Amino acid sequence: MSSMNTHQHPLPSGLGPTTPATDVLRDVDLTGQRVVVTGGYAGLGLETVRGLAAAGARVVVPARSPDKARVALQGLPNVEQAEMDLLDPASIARFADELVGRGDALDLLILNAGIMATPLRRDARGHESQFAANHLGHFELTLRLWPALLRAGAARVVVLTSLGHRFAPVDFDDPDFAQRPYDKWLAYGQSKSANALFAVGLDRRGAAHGVRGFAVHPGAILTDLTRDLTAEDYAAFGLSPDNAHGVAPAGMSVEEGGRYKNLSQGAATTLWCATSRQLDGLGGLYCENCDVARVVADGEVFDGGVRPWAIDPTQAERLWTLSERLTGVTLNT
Template sequence: METAIQYTRTPQEPIPSGFGSDTTAAEALGGRDLSGKIAIVTGGYSGLGLETARVLAEAGATVIVPARTPDKARAAVAAIPRVELEAMDLLDPASIDAFAERFLATGRPLDILVNSAGIMAAPLTRDARGYESQFAVNHLGHFQLTARLWPALKQAGGARVVSVSSRALRFAGVNLEDPNYEHREYEKWQAYGQSKTANVLFAVELDRIGYAHGVRAFAVHPGTIVTDLSRHLSDDEMRAMGALDEQGRRVAVNKDAGFKSVAEGAATSVWCAANAQLDGRGGVYCEDVDIAAFAGPDSPSFGPGVVQWAIDPVIARRLWALSEDMTGVTFE
């Protein structure tokens, strides 16, 4: 007679890890040897995704990088060992399915999936289904990808899935009745916040479902970093954020304004993907290379910590059902 495996949720509180905001991705690995491991990193050819892919590969993992334009991505990953480039567009469901089918056909397990690609503060655009683009790319595309790769994740017997979220989750919860802004006025930062909250809720429910198969899930806030993610922002918006130098250039690091380097920004993703400190844990939101605490009642709107609506298991299950309906994809 089989005994049901009881899921125990990891407390949403710091371990503490001993790391911090200045920790780099290489340091966050904790000396883990990833030889023989297989990883997929979406967005792994620019910004934080590129640094994540590099650190995982240099630790011994084979890293598959799906890219909308593989030819452009090839130059970015040319110096990284054990990288395989594939074609995939998160706005195109058929492209996601085709990529996943090619990977599953290799028969390999998938030890690490880092859902790092995304868009931010984009003007209102819709995919071919009519879905708002930030929700479609940042959440639904990764939901479908993870579902299609589910057999390989289970096959690994200890896989981890990392969803790159943001402190912008505090801008908005997920409007389950109108996620695509069909009946309300569109606001780009609210839409971005909705998609980032969805990333965390996805990790909460995925961890519960995956627990019996050894699949653990995490969501991360990488920090504030100047990358191509800011391409939809004007210079005036960047200046207001403290992200322009005296020459009007978009600066890579401005510690006084709370910015991180790319190496520091990728640290929490790498920590969640591979560090042994998180063995046996999952379903939590992390920042500054530790499990985040709850935000205080007087903390700023883009301050540290997580809010209850982003990790509420009931909301997470409702979003999961909506995501299945919107994508037509299930995990089993």
């Protein structure tokens, strides 16, 4: 197994945490490009879809709530939506088979949907819901869309992770909390570590075919991802439920950069990873603030960046093997 990616350090890109999506896309023309964005009808995902559509891309948004998606996406050019639930493997297969069956190339796949700190729930196969929705559903979707990604010749897959990965690596012995007590933050951290590792494993398999993978921490942004948080959770983050669904006051102190990002700044890193020529020939990287992130050693105080376990190629291979077993889907490269 190869060692950790030697490119996992800031380029530097010349951009940063306050760069808006419009700056990232200023000279980008995506006319003729086909894109899928999960969770593209609310929050960061919707902001991402807006930017891609404005740059000329044809965007498909698979949605668990088609009616909600229809309202949110109304009036956006070149955007269509379809039905899909990341906790329902049959719906993932239906969506992917229909899209692959069109015969078109898929230039960009943005795995943006996610849930956070939910009570213990399980999908139809018994898998813990955060691991299932955030990782396993996206793993299965990507593998089923692989033929369309290969057709592009130069495709990118962008997986949204989070600084929450620092809460926990993947527990390969008990990913579904079957033996250990359920902890919603450990479960969230595990799912976000899995997202980052998935980008590493995907890039290893796709690079020779022009399919590159990137993991993105978008920044601290207040969206409806916080829908399951309790009053105690809000207090721990120095928030109140009143400002949970808007942009927090600019002076509020957080770990990262001293403030929360707005939606445009939050979507900027996703769009940078999806479109920037600075990343040509690169992949398998964890990115934040419109740049490649630095590695933060296990003993070092975490103030942004990525923990080694979330980009470790050996763990990425273990996760890939586990994910194939749990989903029953394998990749034929």
